[in-house]
Amino acid sequence: MNDTHQHIFIEGTDPKKVLILLHGTGGNEHDLINVGKHIDSTASLLGVRGNVMEGGMPRYFRRLAEGVFDEEDLFFRAEQLYLFLKDALLHYAPKSELVTAIGYSNGANIAATLLMKHKKIMDRSILFHAMVPYRNQPVHELNYAQIFIGAGVNDPIIPKNETQELINVLRAKGATVEDNWYNNGHQLTIEEVQQAHNWYNSF
Ligand code: MLT
Incomplete structure (x- = not known):
């Protein structure tokens, strides 16, 4: 299979559910293996390493500075990751029906780019501490998308x-977004992971 990305796949007990983990x-x-297990202990886990x-x-x-992205590289890498994920899901989890990205x-930010720029690959997305990945290109319809946002005030x-602004863009394209704000800086805390778990299990 397509091996553009170093990755790990851990098979879960429920073949219908997969969590894609983006560090x-x-x-x-x-x-994010432990985070994934906390969100859904029965799902298969696909952890993928960024290749820049x-x-x-x-x-x-690539980025030009903190928070300033190299858009050409962003689009190229998002396409590469999209193709990798499609292939990996077919290869490792052909019975999957519920795919959730956790980033x-x-x-x-790359998960947000996949949502905004590519055809559907995940049903649900948990985006911890994300920003607007790009502004000057079209954004896909996202009526299908269920999104949990965890962010720091x-x-x-x-x-x-x-x-x-990212939440506004996603909602304007039809996504259902639950946003949760915390006072812990850039850190991903257990409180945030617990709320994402509650959200994931509320459907
Ligand atoms: C990014 O480069 O994606 C953001 O600045 C967050 C980070 O530092 O990873």
């Missing part, structure tokens, strides 16, 4: 108005 800058495919390096730190796309920071890396 933050400097992370890897293992980072920034000073030895893996990411999903943190840079991983949430005092996040020094992702300003509050960035996440709010």
Whole structure:
């Protein structure tokens, strides 16, 4: 199969459910395994490592400065990740019916790009500390999309108005978005993960 991305697949007890795990800058495919298990202990887990390096730190796309993205690279990498995920889901989880992306920071930003720019690949998305990935290109219809946003009112890396603008863009395209705000800076806390778990299990 397509092997553009280093990854790990852990088979769950329920073949219908898959969680795609997308780490933050400097992370890897293992980072969100425990978060994934907490969200749904029965789902299969697909952890994927970003294949761009920034000073030895893996990411999903290049940036010119903190919060300033190299859009050409963003679109190229999002397409590459989209093709990888399609292939990996067919290969590892052919019986999947409910695919959920869980992304943190840079991983949430590439997940937002997949939602906005690509055909449906995930039914639900949990975006922890995400910002607007691009502004100058069309955004897909998102009537199908269920999205949980976790954000920091005092996040020094992702300003509050960035996440709010992303929420507005997603809602304007028809997505159902639940937003939750915390006072813990850029950190992903257990409280946030617990609320994402509650949201995931509320359908
Ligand atoms: C990004 O580059 O995607 C954001 O600035 C968040 C991060 O530092 O990963």
